[in-house]
Structure formats: structure tokens, C-alpha cells
Amino acid sequence: MSEPSSDPAAVPRPAQSFAEVEDALLSRWPETRLEPSLDRIEAFLELLGDPQRSLRLVHLTGTNGKTSTARMIDALLRTLELRTGRFTSPHVETMHERISIDGEPLDDEAFVRAFNDVAAYTHLVDEDQAHPLSFFETVVGMAYAAFADAPVDVAVVEVGMGGAWDATNVADADVAVILPIAVDHARYLGGTPDVIAQEKAGIIKPGSTVVMAQQEVEAAAVLMARAAEVGATVAREGLEFGVVARTAAVGGQMMSLQGLRARYDDVFVPLYGAHQAQNAAVALAAVEAFVGGTDAQPLDAELVRAAFAEVTSPARLEVVRRSPTVLLDAAHNPHGAEAVGAALEDSFTFEPVIGVLGVMSDKDVEGLLVALEPHLAHVVCTQSSTDRAMPADALGEAAVEVFGQDRVSVVPRLIDAIDAAAALAEAGESVGSSIGSGAVLVTGSVVTAGEARTLLTRGRREPGAPREEEPS
Template sequence: MSDLPQQARLAETYAEVEDALLSRWPETRLEPSLDRIQAFAELLGEPQRAYPVIHLTGTNGKTSTSRMIDTLLRALNLRTGRFTSPHVERMSERICIDGEPMDDEAFVRAFNDVAPYTHLVDAEQPHPLSFFETVVGMAFSAFADAPVDAAVVEVGMGGSWDATNVADGKVAVVLPIAVDHAQYLGDVPAAIAREKAGIIKPGAVAILAQQTADVATILLDRAAEVGATVAREGLEFGVVSRTPAIGGQTVSLQGLRARYDEVFLPLYGAHQAQNAAVALAAVEAFLGDQPLDDAVVRDAFAEVTSPGRLEVVRRSPTILLDAAHNPHGAEAVAVAIEDSFRFSPLVGVIGVMADKDHEGLLAAFEPHLEHLVVTQNSTPRAMPAAELAATAREVFGEDRVTVEPRLADAIDKAATMAEAGEAFGDPLGSGGVLVTGSVVTVGEARAMLRRAER
């Protein structure tokens, strides 16, 4: 190990960390195995065993639910670590301690703490550590160093062979399962469910969001097989009622230990109310048999934020950002907009990744958008705007589609259309813009629009 310092590429700046991480296998290149991350965790001293974990999987809603769980735990005076992916704007958002993303200095330190060991794993394994595996190691180590009282960990993709699965969740949360990442996980929800069920470990409490019957069967079978306790949305916990309100909604939630009424949630849509019920049940299961303090629950939910999830980033016209990138997510967002807003017209700006079900996504949005501006984000994985437009014209019709390959131009064009509401027969022009289709598209739009506001 004497040559370790020469091999280890230590970083001095945030940009150098980004560069070093991005030079590794990308998140889209998968080799389904836990061998590398297990070897890495072992060299790091098994940091993921230093604190109890709440582990989340599912197709949509993981990040919002993780943020709610984190906020609730902190309201109960617990120190938290939170790992989510992908990031919206900056890589360091993936690792949060006490609700805050790591600052640049802490992110560099977290990287340098694990960097010497990455090369040892690379040398011993048939394939080098990936970008995602390295960031997971950084997160687990940073949480142990903090130290945290609880870690809220979102899987990257799937479950069984996701790098986060070297941790054993005291509570395993399975959000609604639909089809996404079909080329990696399969194109049938039941096949995906088998993979995601792998985070349910012996002796854990499994908190299950509402699922289709075939998916529920697979999850319950897994829980029975490993001796996990199960709580199901709609049976042991759930949303009792919800009313849209200015800036969000007011919900009544039935938890595992008590009912919590008149809780204001500053997020839009029935899907976020359901995420709140799941988050509440997960925290109750994590803490034991006592109900939570009513005022603490209210205060915590009132503080919840979820960037890029039906987030209003500008008014006049209103511009909403949502990271929906599959048909299931698009349906939830479309219904939430109808539920909480009165836009006339609503103009969509959509840029997607080439490996996604773009046709299903467009079909889900079609009844809700008067017009669509097709664009692309700046990554190599983006579907070219012209290619997306060809499908969009089939779904929306020629007259309802405009192509603007540059995202900034697309947003400007959509905002102009939304303001000129009378062109769509609404003289008041109470239009809105929805930017969606990909976390990357939304992240780039968010950075752009927030810069312009400053």
C-alpha cells in the first residue's frame, strides 16, 4: 500500500471531484452485481452499519418522500443523512446532512476520504467502481463521520443489485411501481417489483404504497419470505382526505399510530398527499409504538420542499417545473395541475432522454396541454428535439407542436404563448408553462430561471 498516495487522485476543488466522478462508469452503464460496492464498503469499514437506515424504492415519488421523511425526523431532533438521486442542479445535492446539501468543501472532503480506496477496488474487480457506487460510498462514509442518527437512502435504480442495497433498511419503503428503465429492469411491473422487493430485509418493517394486485403479491411474498412486518397504504395507513389550498393542500392522514388532521402540505397533487402518508408511516415505524406529537407533524410537513416537483419558479406567466419522465409520473402531474391550478392555456415544454418511453409520456400530457414546445437538454443522452417532435406531431397534431432545440428559447416561446392567452380564445391570458420530461431538463431550466430572477 506504499504506492497508494501516488495512485489516489485527491481533489482540491469541487470541479475536480466532479471531473473524477464523471470519468467513471456512468449511471446508465450497469453491471448487476454488489461485488464492487461490497468490497468498497468493507475497505471503508462498513460505514452503512453505523446508523439505522430507512431505504426507499419505487418508480416515482422517492425523492419527495425521502425529503418528507428527513424533515419529520429532524423535527423530532434527530440528526439525519439523506442520499437521493439524480440531482436537479448540482451533484452535491445527492448527499445531505441535517437537510442541507454538502457545501463544496465538505463534498471535496467526502471524496478525498474514499478516493484512496477506489483504486484498490478497481484493481481487484473485473470492472471499476462506477460513478454511482463511488457516490454511495461517499454518502455512507460522510453519514458515519457526521455522525447521523438516521440515514434516509433512496435507491438509484431497481433494488436488489442497486449499490445502496449493501445497507439493511430498518424500514423499507416501496413507492408505487410502474414501468421505467425498461431496458434494465424489464417492461412488466411484476418483473420490476421482484427487483425492487430486494430492499425488504429480514426483520424490517415494509411500508408499501398502493400497488397493483400483481405487484402487491410479489412484495408481500418477499416480506413473508424474510420475516418482515408489513404496513399497506389504504389498509394500515393512508390519506383520509385532502383539499387543494393556496400554495399546496390540506390533508388528513391516518398513520400507523394515530390520525393527524388539518396538516398543510406545501406541495401539489394527490400523489404528494399519498407520499406524505407513506413518509409519516415510515417515520412512525422507525420510531416504535408511540404516536408522533400532532404539532410536530404539522410543523414538519409545513416546511417540506421538493425542488423540481410541481415547483412554481416564476409568476406572470406562471412557470412550473416537474421532473416527470415516465407515463405514470406524467399522469400524476397532469391530474395535480387540473386539481390545483386554472391555467388557460397551459403550454408544455418537454425535453426527454433518448432511452425513455417518450410516446407514453406525450400521450399522458396530451389532453392537458393546449400547445407543446419540443426541446432538448444539453446532455448526450438527450433525444434530439427533431426526433421527439416527430412523435409529438403524431400525438398532438401538427398545429399544436413547435420545435425549439435550445431550452432557453423553448421556455421563452412557451411563456410568450401562455401570456398571449387570447390567441387560444382566452382574452384574460391566464396562461401557464409546464417544463417537464426529464430531471436534467428541469435542472437546467431551474438554474436558468433562478439566475434570471436574481
């Protein structure tokens, strides 16, 4: 690692608290301001001694499902007694969530230490590059340095957005995981799955193994071409691995999974929906590929069951309150909303379901509303605290076009919107259902779900520091 400047005036004072670190990071380029280049992160990590080069890596991209799948992979690897680092984004409630070691987010002290270890070098990069390091690039540097320092046996890393020029892509993965590709962030990635796949295929590196979820034909062709170009081995959902069977169960679902080496039956995952079963199959194949070899044996079935039974994924159809039931989901595009809607029908019997919707102004709002409409009796339009949030009134106008005037309310303050939805859910007769059988679904963005989680699980206080929802 290179030494920072010896000039005391040029070296920033070390942060003393998590709040100071949070303030310093948020003062940088936001995650939504993108300048597609790896120059800054490469310069940054070179100053840090290229910690990413010392790591074995499972790298994940795709439109939806990355965080849940990363958490499943992490759990499986830890059950195999490997030390793990996990980088996911965006966070649901606090920045701590982004960097985990051995399955646990860094605590305040460790997060401050990780920041201070790299902070002086951020200023050297800022002075040398045409653009300063962004929030996301800085946190990626913190994560790779913390993983190398631990050290971990394997890092499980989720891209921020895309793949080829995502800041995480300065490391070469042993296993590249490609989750389903749909249209999102069209401004940056393109408007069709095949164009988006070109960017996401950038995480496939020479000699790696690609674990590919089922894709649209056009996207699959792009990914297969990239794998062939660099000599990567490909394992495809539906061919080399997949979900054999699944059934809803209390608190989640029971599955049979076909892995790369064996079939694993009676696997319980405490998460809801067919999309989470798909994520589980992908995670299982990714771990088998990572620990594989020419004479690799099947994983111990009991260890697989134990790992999946302990998986959590906050704000992914997470039940956070009863009477009425309140579920949170971070879906923020039509593909994610369709998965949530299918899971509601598959795993629950609530009637009515009242939606609380807060979205970002740069999203496909109409597509999101259309995907949710068949599953919601009524929608309460609101907004989160971020500047990127679509105003509740504007969202309400869009919702009326899809749901009709009688099925839309506008309540700008999030906690008031949740209260209004809960009242509608409890008074089920007002929308044609029996009293007490309803539920509330809070969704539309990671920020909306995260702020609702803070309000509902930590007391009725307003969420803390301003934040942005990161592209994913």
C-alpha cells in the first residue's frame, strides 16, 4: 500500500464516529450520478495495494434477486466452514449492511476503521482524476480492503449496476452469477434485454464458471457468446440445475433442488415466492461450482438444509407486523413487481391486500403499477424522504390511470400512509372482504421499504440521514 501525503494539512482527520463516516461518504458523488469508467476505482485500489487481487470471488449481476441470492450463497459457504465477506447494495436501513464478514454487517467501530483505513487515499485519487471518487466507489474500496484484511476465504460481491464498468468489476470472479435480466435503468444500460446483457456479461472472466438463471432468448445468446469468447464454463438453470419442486409452507416454502452434482430434497427456505426458489437453485449451483473440481462430491444434504433454513433477506416480502399483517418488499421495477404479485397469490391468503407505494421518479412507474394492479384492492400513494422520490400527488395521478379513482388514495407522509392502509386492510368489508383478513404491502423502492422498516421495527420515528437508492 502506498503511503499518503506526509503534509498534515493534506491528510484528513480520521473519523471518530459512524455518523462522521456516513456524512463523509454522503458528501461524495451520489450513487445515481454515474460516469462509466473504472479509472478511479482502479487508481484507488492500486493505492490500497490491490486488495481485490488477493480474494477469491463470487460475483453477482442481474436485474433482480442479487441481494437475496448473495445472502443464500454466503450462508451456504459459511456452513461449509469458509470465512466469507459479503458486499451488497443498496442498503435497506443503514450503510453497515453493505459490508459483512462472516455473515454479520460491520458494527460501528469496524465500519469507522474500514473507512479510516482508506480515507487518506480517496483524496489522492480525487486530486489525480478528472472526477472525484463516488460514494459507491469509495464503499467498494472499503469492502475489498476489509475483506483482504480479515482475511476472508471468499468474497460474495453484488454489482451496483450493470457489470462491465461497475466499480466491483475490478476483481476477477471464480464464479459469475447472472440472475434474470429484464429492462431497468434503460437510461444507462439500454432498453432491451440483449443490450443490457452486453453490459452485465462484463463480469464473465476467462476461466470462470458462469451460473446462469433462466433468461430471455436474446439475453441468453449474448451471455453464451461472452462465455465462449473468454473460455468460461456455463451452468444453466433448467438444464444443469434448477428447481424440481416447491410448495408453500408456514413461514416460507419447501423445495427440491437439482444441483450440479446431486438432488437435494426437503430444503426449507424461510422466504416466499417462486422467484426465491429460483434464487435458491442459483445459489446452490454457485456454491457447488465454487468448491468444485474434477473429483468434486455432492454437498452434504444436511448442511445444505441447515444453511437455507437460516437465510434472511430484509424487505423481500418480509412480514414486520401482524394485525393487520404488514409486508415490505423492495421491488422497484415491473419485473420485481410481477414476482411479488405472484408470490402474494402463491404464498398468502390475505384479502384485501392494500398497497402503500412510494417510487423513484426515474423508474417505469406505469409498468410497476400495471404489474401490481391485479393483486391490490387499493393503493395508497406516498413518497420517501429522498429527493429522487416521485411526489405523492404525481404518483396518485398515474395510479388513477391504472387502478381507477375509487382505488387510489394519496397520503404524502409515509407513516400516515401505512396507517391509512392498515385501516383499510382491517375494515375489509369496505372493499368487499371479511373484517380482519387483510394485509398491507409497502413497496415501490428500496428506500420506501427501508424507511418503513425503520418506522415499524424501531418505533414510530422518522428515518435518519438522507440517502439515495442505488441503481442495481
